[in-house]
Amino acid sequence: MKKNVRLKVKPSYVKGLKTGYPLITEDAVQNISNVKEEGTIIELFDEKNVFLGKGYYGKQNKGRGWVLTQNSQELIDQEFFEKKLKKAINHRQELFNNYETTAFRVFNGEGDGIGGLTIDHYNGYYVLTWYSEGIYSFKDEVIASLKELVKVKGIYEKKRFAVKGKYIDDNDFVEGEQAPSPLIVRENGIHFAVYLNDGAMVGVFLDQRDVRKTIRDQYAKGKTVLNTFSYTGAFSVAAALGGAAKTTSVDLANRSRSKTQEQFSVNGLNYEDHDIIVEDVFNYFKYAVRKELSFDLVILDPPSFARSKKHTFSAGKDYPDLLAQAIQITERNGVIVASSNCSTFGMKKFKEMIASAFKQTGSTYNILEEFKLPQDFKTHKEFKEGNYLKVVFIEKLS
Structure with missing residues (x-):
């Protein structure tokens, strides 16, 4: 039987919890540090002992638990x-x-x-x-x-x-x-090799399903494609299946090469027709500028935070500079797929970053379409941080 603990919410946080904000933060609740056992059922009340919600105690980043119900009679069983x-x-x-x-x-x-x-x-x-x-x-x-x-x-x-x-x-x-x-799965007819018992990530990010389909069906045919921070090459495979003339996948991780080769192979594609490069993306951008390389379609999907020997990248701070480098090697009328899974900013801020990057390079652009999380990644309207994915297809005009 789970323990139940009654806790009082500080006045400035009451309104948020009443409207359904689900995350219980340390700052919101008086004496939450007194709760020692994770999984304890927490009952939240305001200063007048009015019931606000019931959830569980669990440390998750800055959170200290989640509200599960606003019905005081509902059992968490x-x-x-x-x-x-x-x-x-x-x-x-x-x-x-x-x-x-x-x-x-x-x-x-x-x-x-x-x-x-x-x-x-x-x-x-x-x-x-x-x-x-x-x-x-x-x-x-x-x-x-x-x-x-x-x-x-x-x-x-x-x-x-x-x-x-x-x-x-x-x-x-x-x-x-x-x-x-590997286990072979399908996504809109694309095959992916996944490993369910091989660490934190299985080999494909499911939240980009709609974006991969769009690249395959609408943007890839006949194009030269650069896929940066390519992981196991899922975007590259989608582009190749869509008829891309050639794809180039760049990722710093050593195993990205064999993993990407595998993803091409399970789709009946010859990976030797494509470039798979193990390199720091920032170094590759410099190399591409030096060699005067350019691409029709550039996919930019960095992690929220990344560190290599020479570079530290934080999406909230460094995305405009990264995008500016991508703009330099994108053909005129080419397309950049700018993506971020950073939860600390929304689409409005992301578009400001895009505007900043183009201003920095003196180029002009047109936004073609936008994507957020697919329907299976259901979000909570009061918890904006959970709706983290932002993807913008940008046409470089000049």
Whole structure:
């Protein structure tokens, strides 16, 4: 039986919680440091002892837990988790029934009503990511609920509740049948090799599904494509399948070469027809300028924060400079796919960064289209930070 603790919310935070803001921060609650055990049920009240919400205690970055319900009578038990998961699964029925797509998000944290937990589907296998020890304490209830609602081949987990949200390197397989390694999944007919038991990331970022399809179907044909911070080359494969004349993938990680080669191969493409370069992207930009290289389509999807031997990149501060370098090697009337998953700024700020970069280079541009998270990455309207993805297709005019 979980412990229940009553806590008072500081007056300046009451309004936010009343309107549904789901994150419980340390600053918002009096004496939250007195709660020692992660997974403790927290009941929140204002100064007049009016009930505001009920959730759990769990350290996740700056958060100290999540509100799960504003109904004081609702129990946080097996039935609660099953109800939330059932609603989330029903929301994704179109994807469950889509033969062309077998990899997608089933449950997206606070967007589906339980902050700190995500569940991804990979061709019948499920990967649960836990972002605090608090939510992890409900593991049995969550897994039992999942198995009650869907046919499960096997279950894997990622523990992201170490210091600063880093991945805890552990055996990720939980139960059921172990997935092949690699497991081949489909996304809009594109094949991807994923590894469910190989660290924090499995090999493809599911939130870019709509962007990859758009690149393949509308922008790639006959074009020379540069894919920077390319990871396993998913954008490059999408472009190649869309008829790109040639793709160039650049990433600093040594294993990016073999991983990208594999993604080309599982799609029946000859990776030797494309360039796969292990290099610091910043150094590659300098090289491309020096060699007077230019591309019709440049994909710029850096991590929010990255550090190499010579460079430190922070999206909130350095994105305009990075984009300015990309503009230099983009052909006139070429397209830049500018993307950021940084949660500290929104689309408005991102467009200001784009304007700043073009002003810096003296170039002009036209915004062609914009993307945010796909439908399976459900978000919470009061929690803007959760709607983190910003992608803008930009035509370089001059």
